[in-house]
Amino acid sequence: MLQGSNLVCIRGDRRLFRDINFSLEAGGLMQVGGPNGSGKTSLLRMLCGLSAPAHGDIRWCGETIRSLGEVYYRALTYLGHLSGTKDDLTAIENLRISSALAGTEIDEKKARDALRHIGLKGRELLPVKVLSQGQKKRVALARLLVCDTPLWILDEPLAALDIHAIKLIKELLEKHLIQGGMVVMTTHQEIDIAAAATHKLQLT
Amino acid sequence: MFWWIIKRDILLAMRRRSDVLTTLFFFVIVVSLFPLSVGPEINMLRTMAPGVVWVAALLASMLSLGRMFSGDYQDGTLEQMLLSPHSLSLLVLGKAFAHWLVSGVPLVLMAPVLGIQYDLSVDALLVLTASLLLGTPVLSLIGAIGAALTLGLRGGGVLVSLLVLPLYIPVLIFGSGAVEASAAGLGYDAHFSLLGAFFLVSLVFAPWAVASSLRISME
Numbered sequence: 001m002l003q004g005s006n007l008v009c010i011r012g013d014r015r016l017f018r019d020i021n022f023s024l025e026a027g028g029l030m031q032v033g034g035p036n037g038s039g040k041t042s043l044l045r046m047l048c049g050l051s052a053p054a055h056g057d058i059r060w061c062g063e064t065i066r067s068l069g070e071v072y073y074r075a076l077t078y079l080g081h082l083s084g085t086k087d088d089l090t091a092i093e094n095l096r097i098s099s100a101l102a103g104t105e106i107d108e109k110k111a112r113d114a115l116r117h118i119g120l121k122g123r124e125l126l127p128v129k130v131l132s133q134g135q136k137k138r139v140a141l142a143r144l145l146v147c148d149t150p151l152w153i154l155d156e157p158l159a160a161l162d163i164h165a166i167k168l169i170k171e172l173l174e175k176h177l178i179q180g181g182m183v184v185m186t187t188h189q190e191i192d193i194a195a196a197a198t199h200k201l202q203l204t
Numbered sequence: 205m206f207w208w209i210i211k212r213d214i215l216l217a218m219r220r221r222s223d224v225l226t227t228l229f230f231f232v233i234v235v236s237l238f239p240l241s242v243g244p245e246i247n248m249l250r251t252m253a254p255g256v257v258w259v260a261a262l263l264a265s266m267l268s269l270g271r272m273f274s275g276d277y278q279d280g281t282l283e284q285m286l287l288s289p290h291s292l293s294l295l296v297l298g299k300a301f302a303h304w305l306v307s308g309v310p311l312v313l314m315a316p317v318l319g320i321q322y323d324l325s326v327d328a329l330l331v332l333t334a335s336l337l338l339g340t341p342v343l344s345l346i347g348a349i350g351a352a353l354t355l356g357l358r359g360g361g362v363l364v365s366l367l368v369l370p371l372y373i374p375v376l377i378f379g380s381g382a383v384e385a386s387a388a389g390l391g392y393d394a395h396f397s398l399l400g401a402f403f404l405v406s407l408v409f410a411p412w413a414v415a416s417s418l419r420i421s422m423e
Contacts (some may be wrong), residue, residue: 048287051423074289082280088219089212098281100208103289127219 001025002047002151002182006056009042016042017203020056026150026180027196029173031187034203040186041081043203044155047184048078060151074103077149079157083140087129091115091139094128099146106146114145119165133160144172152176154185166191205290209298210305216275217306223271228310231264235318246323253322254332254383261311261336262372265343268307269368270361272299272351273418286422293411296418300341300348300410308340324387331386338399339379345410346371352417375402 007020016039024030032040045051047058049065049072058065065072085094095111106114115124118138128136137160144152152173158166170193173183177195217224238256239249276282285295315336319329350368354360382395 050283050286070289070291073287076287078283078287080280080283082278082283084280084284086212086216086275086279086281088216093212093215097208097212098284100205101281101284101288101290101295105208 001061002184003059004047004056005059007043007046007053007058008055009039009046010054011039011042018055020201020203022199022201024182024184024199025197026182027177028182028199029177029193029195029197030182030184030199030201032184032201032203033186033188038203040203041155044078044080044153044184044186047153048076049073075149076151076153077102077143077147078153078155079140079143080155083136085128085136085139088127090125090127091120091131091142092124094139095142095146098140098143102143102147102149104147110146111142114142115139117145118142118168134162134165137161138165141169144176150181152181152183152185154183156186156188158187158189158191205288206294206298206301209295210302213299213302214305217302223268224306224310227264227268227307228314230267231260231311232314232318234260234263236321239321249322250324250387251384253319253324253328254380254387256322257315257318257332257383258336258339258376258380261315261340262343262369262376264311265307265340266347266365266368266372268303269347269351269364272303272348273355274351274360277355277421282418282422286419292415292418296348296352296414297407297411300344300414303348304341304344308344312336312340324383328383328387331392332383335379335382335396335399338396338403339375342375342399342402342406343372345406346375348414349410349417352414352421355418355421375399378402 002024004020004022008018009016022030032043034040046053060068060072084098092108092111092115095115096106099106112124118141120135120138123131123135128139141157157169161169170191174194177183235257242248273282286292288295312333316329316333319332324332347368350364353367354364357363378395378398382392385392385395
């Protein structure tokens, strides 16, 4: 279970947010909202362990994520603003490499199936640089289809996607939540995702 | 995982061959300029050959340092590496090894050909190649520390040379020293032992130092 208590984020001499408390159980969804520059991405990076909170601590199953280190990373999939895809590699190569990096090696067939499912049929062997913004995003999101981690932290997963893709991602997230997964996400779009428990965290 | 990273970096280098060739051509041109500008005085060329080849190799391998992590940093792959359940030190070692394969090995292979311009004897050529073979991995490993520390900074390229060049000096001294000793008919075992020691020390400590610097750079 992911818990945050009294989280404070300071950037330079500006305090972005303070006293953030939450607790996320299996099957729970947390939607982080707030205007631009309110610290949504900073909070998500904190939850991943990429940066440390100025105060407060983040616990995964009762242990701080700093002390867990690689055990925590094994349970986590993070998709940030930056797609983490290489322009010179094909969609399949990108997916296979990013999955291997995340600890689940997949074969070419599995990667191809995942890309087809996410709507990139016929584009699997194109270098990512020739794909459109939305298609690049789909390549990054395809990782969610092949990973088996319980906690997903997604920064603006719906940006640049068309209606069909948004519906696809919504179904994917709901399936993950039904199976007992957890999702933390930021989005500016209104989206209804069915979950056992939904928290809305509003940053100001 | 180690092999995945190496495979990926080599694949990327093959898709962008110009980067690899720039390093190699820089090396070839710098080394070839000296005989042209100094003149065909054979004794002088022989004495300066080891130093010239080594300095050129050092500068050439530094040329590509900036690219070691900056691409991964810009497209977000580095974030994913930090969040990988695999050991970051191992991933970094893979990247340094790939950097050496792409920018170090071509220099090692080219060096004996270029050495002919300086009228080096066969023995000296062999020693030169062997010293580069042992020394260039050290350059990649130490260079990785500089590249990781200057990640995301403006003017990082200049800073990386200031950080890394002083650390390259021992490798330069013993690398070119080995060739000079062999050309003078002296033993060069001591030089090689020291180069080997540098290699082992950097193999053990550099990945760890790079991993820590990357974590700091990404905060």
